[in-house]
Amino acid sequence: MSFMRKHGNKESTINVRRVYCAQFLCSLESQGLISIGELQPIHIYDAFISTFSKEGFSKKIPLFLNYLYNQHILDKNYSTLVPKYATPQILPTVYNxxxxxxxxxxxxxxxxxxxxxxxxxxxxxxxxxxxxxxxxxxxxxxxxxxxxxxxxxxxxxxxxxxxxxxxxxxxxxxxxxxxxxxxxxxxxxxxxxxxxxxxxxxxxxxxxxxxxxxxxxxxxxxxxxxxxxxxxxxxxxxxxxxxxxxx
Known part of the structure; x- marks a missing residue:
């Protein structure tokens, strides 16, 4: 969060990403991980499958994984392994x-x-x-x-x-x-x-x-x-x- 503030992200953006990161970390813990260093692709996939907001996960978690790699917390960049997901775009309602x-x-x-x-x-x-x-x-x-x-x-x-x-x-x-x-x-x-x-x-x-x-x-x-x-x-x-x- 400090990193995001330093790079000019709005508080509303930071809060949304914080929620997704927290849910992701809780999922990893429920899968038995003790340290983030134990992360493997299968853990990311399982976390993705269990989340209710797959579109949000697919957009927010790659940013977190990229951060972990750039900060040398992870030795591999898993950001590209997060499944892509997009909800169908519904046509907006229009009144004449x-x-x-x-x-x-x-x-x-x-x-x-x-x-x-x-x-x-x-x-x-x-x-x-x-x-x-x-x-x-x-x-x-x-x-x-x-x-x-x-x-x-x-x-x-x-x-x-x-x-x-x-x-x-x-x-x-x-x-x-x-x-x-x-x-x-x-x-x-x-x-x-x-x-x-x-x-x-x-x-x-x-x-x-x-x-x-x-x-x-x-x-x-x-x-x-x-x-x-x-x-x-x-x-x-x-x-x-x-x-x-x-x-």
Missing amino acids: NEEIECLLNAVNQSTLIGKRDYAILMIASRLGLRASDICNLSFENIHYDTETIEIIQIKTGAMQVLPLLPQIKIALDSYLLERKALNGSQYIFLRNFAPFLPLSRSAIWSITNKYFNLSRVYTTSRKHGPHSLRSSFASSLITENVPYSVV
């Missing part, structure tokens, strides 16, 4: 413009909760922001002078500058005007009851799911969380002949 409009129209905008939820769904469907980035939106991200929303993406750490579209600005202003009583937090989207904490990713999912159900949009065998709005937005851009590199 009419279905997205039905979703938005299902929100009762006469209440504070409705105004908040409508602003969230507008941002998710019109800009394609991830749920984690919506949760993390703060007042310093909204630039009325340049009419932009500027964030550092949680997942990638990359800067993203998006247009503060007129309909999103109206939705935000409507919510924030009524949310004055909850001022004091730097975050925009808060729980409506004390303690007034920022919404979680699961809360964003629940909000999206709630209005899909109210809208009566057909969701059977289709995903109906915030990420489906992100993929729908990307699909709509492609339909409008926006280059793939831009999307």
Whole structure:
């Protein structure tokens, strides 16, 4: 872990790799190994077979084995012996413009909760922001002078500058005007009851799911969380002949 930190890996990346390495070492111990120096290819294969997340194992454990070899903890580099595994890629769920409009129209905008939820769904469907980035939106991200929303993406750490579209600005202003009583937090989207904490990713999912159900949009065998709005937005851009590199 110290090695990864030294080489600039993010804490989230380190934590994921730590879990896989710990599971791998526990498997080796259960196979009767007393020392990592006793490692043989059959032990790696048995650990792979017993793991629940084979795709993660096939991606994370080679990094660990390569590290052990480069640090002279193992005299052989077993990283290439880890079986390759990839789960089939399922096509993302896409909703058309009419279905997205039905979703938005299902929100009762006469209440504070409705105004908040409508602003969230507008941002998710019109800009394609991830749920984690919506949760993390703060007042310093909204630039009325340049009419932009500027964030550092949680997942990638990359800067993203998006247009503060007129309909999103109206939705935000409507919510924030009524949310004055909850001022004091730097975050925009808060729980409506004390303690007034920022919404979680699961809360964003629940909000999206709630209005899909109210809208009566057909969701059977289709995903109906915030990420489906992100993929729908990307699909709509492609339909409008926006280059793939831009999307």
